[in-house]
Amino acid sequence: MSTVKELQDKIKELEEKLEKISQKNVARKKIDEMSSEVVDSNPYSRLMALKRMGIVNNYEKIRDYTVAVVGIGGVGSVTAEMLTRCGIGRLILFDYDKVELANMNRLFFQPHQSGLSKVDAAAETLRNINPDVDIHTYNYNITTVENFDKFTEVLRSSNLTGGPVDLVLSCVDNFEARFAINTACNEFNLTWFESGVSENAVSGHIQFIIPGETACFACAPPLIVASNIDEKTLKRDGVCAASLPTTMGIVAGFLVQNTLKYLLQFGQVTNYLGYSALTDFFPTMTLKPNPSCDDSNCRLRQKEFALKPKPEIAVEAKEEKPIHDDNEWGISLVDESEDTKEQVTISEGVQLAYTLPNQTAVEECEEATADADVSLDELMAQMKAI
């Protein structure tokens, strides 16, 4: 039997241990105003230095902006972390998935977070990294009818003054969710970026979409949806996609870099930027909206855009003739005005563009049979044969 003194000492020891651990996990204090002061204790010194370097005129304005990130997986979580470290004003996170050990081959989440919802786990880490960012989380699937309305309501009313968010970043892994975002952004006139990584993990892309001004996701549709084939019938049971922290980190980097260029008005925002890891090839292109787009709100935005004076980032049309004369959706490609950039054919753009959904529940993997490098023409021929 221990003495009271021994018990009291034991309590003191345990309390000290707990105190030490809680000190270790405490986030830094909030900072009222971004300062340029170059001291080791200033988390913003290297960002504010962008002003001194002549890159950004008004870096601190980043605190006025609200960005929604839809999908907090391999790309979305790193996207959210980069925006948090850059000191974005408000960050709105949507996901309905849980963290699993199978996600550990990508950046951000850690093994001890397994089982937590991705949005809750992400918010905890991000608040610890930068408590100045106001983080809101929504743990639901945006594609159900009921949730879609909640989703659009959040997008329309969540900026720092109660208005629409300044930008939506799509980091989802399936067509259905991309279409939900596209539908919402066309209807409520929201500017957004689409992003994706191929199922073989070695290519990816980002695409900047201003409703009415650049092609929407339905203007240059993924082939499956364009022919009204149900995505689910095309998925191969048991196929599990590969992924790499490199490709996903690079795509997130492209996404946030172009987000910073758009919000803080420096450099040129790229309309479409692809990444092919095997050869380090980076196709860029500009996609014009399709006047006969299936989405009536896209057609409406196109009419509105035709009537207003063009802003600086407007698409410069040089050559309006579609490269594929025979393509049935009238997709046309426009040359980049800079001659340093690659011009690519639509088949190269499309083959990199989309990825199969995350098969988290799948227990067994079969051999993948689809060829990720099939061209647009081949896919069109295949679809017509169905």
Place this chain on the structure above:
Amino acid sequence: MSTVKELQDKIKELEEKLEKISQKNVARKKIDEMSSEVVDSNPYSRLMALKRMGIVNNYEKIRDYTVAVVGIGGVGSVTAEMLTRCGIGRLILFDYDKVELANMNRLFFQPHQSGLSKVDAAAETLRNINPDVDIHTYNYNITTVENFDKFTEVLRSSNLTGGPVDLVLSCVDNFEARFAINTACNEFNLTWFESGVSENAVSGHIQFIIPGETACFACAPPLIVASNIDEKTLKRDGVCAASLPTTMGIVAGFLVQNTLKYLLQFGQVTNYLGYSALTDFFPTMTLKPNPSCDDSNCRLRQKEFALKPKPEIAVEAKEEKPIHDDNEWGISLVDESEDTKEQVTISEGVQLAYTLPNQTAVEECEEATADADVSLDELMAQMKAI
């Protein structure tokens, strides 16, 4: 005065709290063998899927390799995290700096790690993410005479069978450290990647260096060193560099992606890959070694290379005439064999290539006066005028 029962209850309560916290922070258990099984609990399923997708023949071979990362800052820390999540066999980390809040605008380190040495903080996080990776840390400046010998000894004897490391990744932020790595790799015939991010944070590059086969860091020298001007006299007191998590994450992604291609033998390893964020421009080129390189070990490696049959990744010389006929170091550029790649002039490559050292101790920042976009010709003219 509390009763013994009360004290015992208190101890029980504190012990439960501690137990809960330690469970939360516990890393996952070690995994003996990489499996392709697609279950949520397998952290390697999405990497092993690269085999099924036809990208990599033998992914599990990654466990046989040892990579040294020199410099655990904005690029090096993300590089180390990507390699850890990919399941590299052994990782050797070098740095002599401490984590500061001023580093929080880049990925990886968190505020509660402020004050810890970068290598210790990184090792703790990385072991938690993937306990299967064998992590060794060295907390010293590699450029002092005594430490340089210790550094080369580690590089020569630290792989999994006691031989030289399989690859060295330079993620340092100054010329002196790059030259130390270059000297070591030429002397001991070690393959390495150089990397860098510009002081205005909007461009970066990686360069693959096989001694004797591709240009070393002294073959295509940074201009300051080539003219024997002391780097320190050129640094402007009080200038603090800008940095962004995007640019550094992208450069780390390029570095690790090309590391994976090199180690696991898939795709094409790019000799030089640049990134210009403002326009999303990605110059690539191949740099041949300089027969009159100042480094005698480089010249020795060149002679050895000339005598051996060329491996698959050998440089294909198409055009050996230097683009700048008047350049005094005889630097020559070789076209990429693929016509999808950009050809760039040396001035574009060099202007992106190097960055000023981290000025962590600097208290005040003056206006930056040097022009980061100055061309090679202009710099040569400036140097001749000195």
